[in-house]
Amino acid sequence: xxxxxxxxxxxxxxxxxxxxxxxxxxxxxxxxxxxxxxxxxxxxxxxxxxxxxxxxxxxx
Amino acid sequence: xxxxxxxxxxxxxxxxxxxxxxxxxxxxxxxxxxxxxxxxxxxxxxxxxxxxxxxxxxxxxxxxxxxxxxxxxxxxxxxxxxxxxxxxxxxxxxxxxxxxxxxxxxxxxxxxxxxxxxxxxxxxxxxxxxxxxxxxxxxxxxxxxxxxxxxxxxxxxxxxxxxxxxxxxxxxxxxxxxxxxxxxxxxxxxxxxxxxxxxxxxxxxxxxxxxxxxxxxxxxxxxxxxxxxxxxxxxxxxxxxxxxxxxxxxxxxxxxxxxxxxxxxxxxxxxxxxxxxxxxxxxxxxxxxxxxxxxxxxxxxxxxxxxxxxxxxxxxxxxxxxxxxxxxxxxxxxxxxxxxxxxxxxxxxxxxxxxxxxxxxxxxxxxxxxxxxxxxxxxxxxxxxxxxxxxxxxxxxxxxxxxxxxxxxxxxxxxxxxxxxxxxxxxxxxxxxxxxxxxxxxxxxxxxxxxxxxxxxxxxxxxxxxxxxxxxxxxxxxxxxxxxxxxxxxxxxxxxxxxxxxxxxxxxxxxxxxxxxxxxxxxxxxxxxxxxxxxxxxxxxxxx
Numbered sequence: 001x002x003x004x005x006x007x008x009x010x011x012x013x014x015x016x017x018x019x020x021x022x023x024x025x026x027x028x029x030x031x032x033x034x035x036x037x038x039x040x041x042x043x044x045x046x047x048x049x050x051x052x053x054x055x056x057x058x059x060x
Numbered sequence: 061x062x063x064x065x066x067x068x069x070x071x072x073x074x075x076x077x078x079x080x081x082x083x084x085x086x087x088x089x090x091x092x093x094x095x096x097x098x099x100x101x102x103x104x105x106x107x108x109x110x111x112x113x114x115x116x117x118x119x120x121x122x123x124x125x126x127x128x129x130x131x132x133x134x135x136x137x138x139x140x141x142x143x144x145x146x147x148x149x150x151x152x153x154x155x156x157x158x159x160x161x162x163x164x165x166x167x168x169x170x171x172x173x174x175x176x177x178x179x180x181x182x183x184x185x186x187x188x189x190x191x192x193x194x195x196x197x198x199x200x201x202x203x204x205x206x207x208x209x210x211x212x213x214x215x216x217x218x219x220x221x222x223x224x225x226x227x228x229x230x231x232x233x234x235x236x237x238x239x240x241x242x243x244x245x246x247x248x249x250x251x252x253x254x255x256x257x258x259x260x261x262x263x264x265x266x267x268x269x270x271x272x273x274x275x276x277x278x279x280x281x282x283x284x285x286x287x288x289x290x291x292x293x294x295x296x297x298x299x300x301x302x303x304x305x306x307x308x309x310x311x312x313x314x315x316x317x318x319x320x321x322x323x324x325x326x327x328x329x330x331x332x333x334x335x336x337x338x339x340x341x342x343x344x345x346x347x348x349x350x351x352x353x354x355x356x357x358x359x360x361x362x363x364x365x366x367x368x369x370x371x372x373x374x375x376x377x378x379x380x381x382x383x384x385x386x387x388x389x390x391x392x393x394x395x396x397x398x399x400x401x402x403x404x405x406x407x408x409x410x411x412x413x414x415x416x417x418x419x420x421x422x423x424x425x426x427x428x429x430x431x432x433x434x435x436x437x438x439x440x441x442x443x444x445x446x447x448x449x450x451x452x453x454x455x456x457x458x459x460x461x462x463x464x465x466x467x468x469x470x471x472x473x474x475x476x477x478x479x480x481x482x483x484x485x486x487x488x489x490x491x492x493x494x495x496x497x498x499x500x501x502x503x504x505x506x507x508x509x510x511x512x513x514x515x516x517x518x519x520x521x522x523x524x525x526x527x528x529x530x531x532x533x534x535x536x537x538x539x540x541x542x543x544x545x546x547x548x549x550x551x552x553x554x555x556x557x558x559x560x561x562x563x564x565x566x567x568x569x570x571x572x573x574x575x576x577x578x579x580x581x582x583x584x585x586x587x588x589x590x591x592x593x594x595x596x597x598x599x600x601x602x603x604x
Contacts, residue, residue, distance in 0.1 A: 003390075018374065025370045029363040041279040042362035045207060045353055045596070 064135045065114075066122045069216050074114045076220065081107025087252070095240040096252065096312040099231045106227060132205045132598060136218035138494050138584075140198025141487055143226055144191050145577045148480075150233075151186025152573055154179055156566040163559040173237040181241065181248045182233045187475065188246065188338065190229045195483045196342040197222060197264070200287045202490060203349045204268060207284055208275030209599040217267045224260035228253055240312045244327050246334045247301050251314040254302040261295045276599030282365045286345030289373050293337040301330035321388045329380035336376035339474065343482050344372070344411055347442075350486045351415055351435045355425055360417035364410050371407025375400050382453035385462065394455065401453030405446060412443030430506040434485035437514060441477025445470060460536070465558070466528025469521050476517040476569055484513065484576060491583050496590040501582035505575050512572035519565030527558035 028034070065073060081104045088100030158179050161168055168175065201218055205211060212218055232249040235241070241248040249257075268291060272280060304314040318326045352359050359365055381389060381397030416439050419426055426436050448470050452461050461467060488506055492499055500506055534554065537545040 003392075021370070021374070025367060029366045037279065038362045039358075041281060042352075042358035044277060044279065045281060045283075045349060046356065046358060047596075 064128065064133060064215055066128075066215070067118070069214075070114050070118050070122075073216055073219070074111055074118070076216075077107045077110035077114060079107070080104075081111065083107075090310045091312070092310070094312060095235045095238040095250070096310075098234065098238065099253070102230060102234070103227060106223070110223070129211065130598065131211075132202075132595075133212045133215060133218065134202065134205075134494050136212075136222050137198045137202045137490070140194045140201070140222055141491065141494075141580070142584075143222070144194035144198060144483070144487075145573070145580060147186055147190025147194060147229065148573050149570075149577060151183055151188075151191050152566070152570045154186060155183040156563060156570050158183055159559065159563040159566050163556065163563055172239065178236050178239065181236045184246060185229065185232045185236070185248065188334070189232070190226075192339060192343075192475075192479055192483070193225060193229070194222075195486065196287075196290065196338075196346070197225060199346050199349075199486050199490070200268070200290075200342070203281075203283050203287065203345065204271055206596050207281035207349070208272060208277055209596055210271060210274045210276055211598065213267055213270035213274060217263050221260055221264045221267065224256065224263070228257045228260065231256070235312070242302070242304065242314065242316065244301065244316070245331055247298070247327070247330060250312045251302070251304050251306050252312070254298065254304075258295070258299060261291065261298070265291045265295065281349070282359075282362065282369065283345040283349040285366075285369050286341050286348065289369070290337050290342035290345065293333060293341070293373075293377075297330045297333050297337065301326055321384075324384055324387065325381060325389060325393070328383040329377075332380040332383060333376060335474070336372070336379075339479050340376070341372065343479050344369075346482050346486050347411075347415055347435065347438065350482075350489050351418060351432075351439070354429070354432050354435065354485070354489050355419055355422050357418055357422055360414050360420070364414050368407040368410040368414070371410070372404070375404040375407065379404060379453065382458070385455050385458045398453050398455055402450050405450040408446035408450075409443060412439050412446065415439035415442075430510040431485055431488040433510055434481045434488065434513075437510075438478050438481035438485060441473060441481065441517070445474040445478055448473065460532040461528060464528035464531040464535075465524045465555070466532065469524025469528055472517070472524065473521045476513070476520060480569075481513065481517075484509065487576065487580065491580050493595065495584050495587035497583060497586070497588045498590065500579050501586055502579050505579045509572040509575045509579070512568050512575070516565045516567070516569030516572065519568065520562055521565075523558045523561035523565060527555050527562075530554055530558075 029038070084100045084103030084105070084107055086100070088097045088104060091097040091100060158176055161176055161179075165176075172178065201212060228249070231253045235250060235253065236248060240250050242250060247254075268284075268288060272284065303317045305317060306314040316323055348359060348365055378400035379397050381393045382401050383397075385394050385398070387394075416436070419432075419436055419439075426432050451457055452466070452470060488500060531551050531554075534546045534551040535544075535548075539545045
């Protein structure tokens with residue numbers, strides 16, 4: 001593979017692949033409809049009792 | 061092991077142990093002499109030992125099925141923690157010894173096996189793979205089961221992973237003492253040990269995936285993603301970097317299939333990602349589980365933890381070439397590595413900040429609980445050393461720092477300050493739980509360990525910063541005639557006080573690990589019957 005071909009691939013497919021993947025991850029994690037599921041996942045490792053500390057952080 | 065295996069599993073285990081002994085015998089007989097035959101004898105001894113151990117309990121009553129299936133499978137985690145502590149003592153003990161040799165080189169014993177060049181990889185392999193690897197395997201089994209609310213997919217393969225991995229580590233370090241090496245940093249072990257590790261790692265990955273497939277939770281908790289990235293990417297790195305042709309199937313020596321600057325690039329693609337996926341990804345999994353559990357608070361932003369997972373996974377893969385600034389590697393590849401190293405700061409600080417923000421509001425717990433304080437210090441050092449890493453990767457900065465002890469200081473800020481601290485936090489959280497006790501046997505000793513570890517790390521890192529910057533500046537100081545002002549030997553002589561301080565810092569850190577090991581031993585020996593009320597209940601299992 002020549003340097004020119006590699007640069008061409010990096011600037012086209014590579015760019016779309018990385019930016020596209022990044023956008024998909026952002027949309028899927030920060031979609032408002034998934035807020036409750038994310039919050040549940042974060043709490044899933046803690047014991048289920050009301051004494052646990054209040055909700056905090058940006059996901060609350 | 062005895063109580064957790066059914067009669068059928070014991071029979072299979074005996075078969076596997078016998079196969080291991082046979083493989084060892086064939087290796088030893090075929091190689092006839094040299095490191096490979098010694099390693100064959102080691103494998104044979106291990107296999108025979110396991111055959112006798114398992115044979116002795118073969119017809120003892122198997123554990124009642126409902127009783128066994130009603131509990132998590134924590135035997136491998138207990139054994140893994142013990143192995144991590146043993147390897148920690150070996151690896152760090154050798155580290156302090158070779159640090160002392162740099163200050164007192166005349167103390168080097170007259171045997172080849174104890175020369176600096178052979179002992180140094182014993183230190184790196186002992187701490188990275190022996191101490192770090194066993195801690196990762198042990199905690200991954202624990203976290204995987206709790207977050208999935210299911211038992212490990214089978215009872216045998218966790219033992220195959222643990223025993224097989226420790227055989228690899230033992231082969232590696234004993235091989236170095238006999239002068240066997242591939243001369244690749246962090247990948248010194250020879251071809252047959254590398255093939256063995258591939259087998260072990262496949263069993264590990266398959267076990268992880270099978271257990272996840274049985275999970276009783278809809279969501280896969282983020283810690284598992286980090287552990288899986290660790291397992292998967294380490295396999296990829298290990299296989300590609302260790303592609304080699306043995307001179308003979310009957311001997312240890314092999315030659316890599318890579319040549320010249322491509323060899324250098326593959327090696328540092330591997331080397332830096334060993335830092336990324338062995339020493340960071342898996343330990344972030346540990347952090348994202350044990351920090352929330354110990355502090356009783358959910359992670360500050362679960363979404364940010366997912367975003368930084370993908371950022372770390374995608375960026376880290378590209379940064380290896382920053383180890384090869386100003387070499388024959390094409391300039392643009394160096395620049396690529398530098399750029400991704402700087403970008404990497406964003407997801408790294410997102411993780412460190414997420415951990416610290418989780419503790420915000422629980423500082424009284426950090427003050428009172430040395431275990432949580434270990435995790436807090438780990439997050440701080442993670443933030444510090446990732447900043448330093450991005451900074452050192454910038455080409456002009458690297459021209460000052462590279463080949464100096466600044467690099468050593470940076471690595472130890474990561475390994476002592478971040479990796480070891482989070483391991484201690486996890487160990488002090490786990491050992492009482494796994495042995496049915498409320499606390500460690502000697503709670504005060506945890507405080508002692510904490511302050512020894514922190515002061516040892518600070519002395520080590522600060523002395524190496526000074527050493528490295530002094531070296532870098534001496535090597536680029538010119539006199540009015542345009543000649544170098546200092547000879548290389550002048551810069552070596554100037555290191556003496558820093559090397560002494562480094563030895564002292566390392567010795568303090570090692571003392572802490574000795575205390576930790578004794579504390580764990582005392583806790584294990586006074587195991588109670590307490591069932592942890594906080595432990596997540598196992599989901600009801602389908603009959604098998």
